[in-house]
Amino acid sequence: MEEQFILRVPPAVAERIERLLNENASSSEDKSLDLSFPEDGRSGTFSIGDEHFPASLLDLPCVVESYKTYDDSCLIKTADIGQMIMVREPGDAAPDVIEYRHGLTPPMRDARKRRFRREPDLNPELVSRVEKDLLKIMAGGTADNVDILVLSEQEEAGEENSRGTNKKAAAPPVAKADAPQTVTNAGEADRSDSDESDDSV
Structure with missing residues (x-):
């Protein structure tokens, strides 16, 4: 260049x-x-x-x-x-x-x-604090002012189960009723397709 x-x-x-x-x-x-x-x-x-x-x-x-x-x-x-x-x-x-x-x-x-x-309007103190925390994390340490919560496997499984009970069960799909069949009168002659008017227009 x-x-x-x-x-x-x-x-x-x-x-x-x-x-x-x-x-x-x-x-x-x-x-x-x-x-x-x-x-x-x-x-x-x-x-x-x-x-x-x-x-x-x-x-x-x-x-x-x-x-x-x-x-x-x-x-x-x-x-x-x-x-x-x-x-x-x-x-x-x-x-x-x-x-x-x-x-x-x-x-x-x-x-x-x-x-x-x-x-964006950023607070310079917040930016410097986040930068220090990132440098500590990259060096293998932990960030300041952070609460660490350690859960055992049973507690995690219990939380997942409690979350699953709160979800509502999906309603089964409603079966559609069959459409009624059309019955023609015995006395009327069957109309051909050409006799029917096109209502879709």
Whole structure:
């Protein structure tokens, strides 16, 4: 897998980058691209030619997969992208969060609030206590504050019998009475199937 990130730049900078990639670098006025981040790793500087732009490293609300193709038919997954470098105009304010809430496309606008399940409200003390208990159980010990009840085989059998008596016996199925046979009058002639009207319609 490759290491990739998404670089989002203002439209004017995008045109300059596209021109730099398409043309010969020696003939272009923007001969260099540079991206540098100081120790905090979240805010840095993007340079193209002699101009410098502020940049921020932001987390995406979900993982984006990237693919490439060699024959325009089969796609090969190359990376999972979870971060984006957003380049701003020099006057724009820096984002005060580390997660970009809107994703990359318009349907992902405010995605975490609209599309993703809310994280459960868990008590941190409860989580740490359960974690300690699990570690003790995995080490061969027992968890704290647990009542252990040991039953002998006769007590278990007695409990099962008492549970069985509480269950109601299923009622036997009721036998259906035979349908009465139709008796035709001796004086009437039998009607054929073609004479009968179809009542099912």
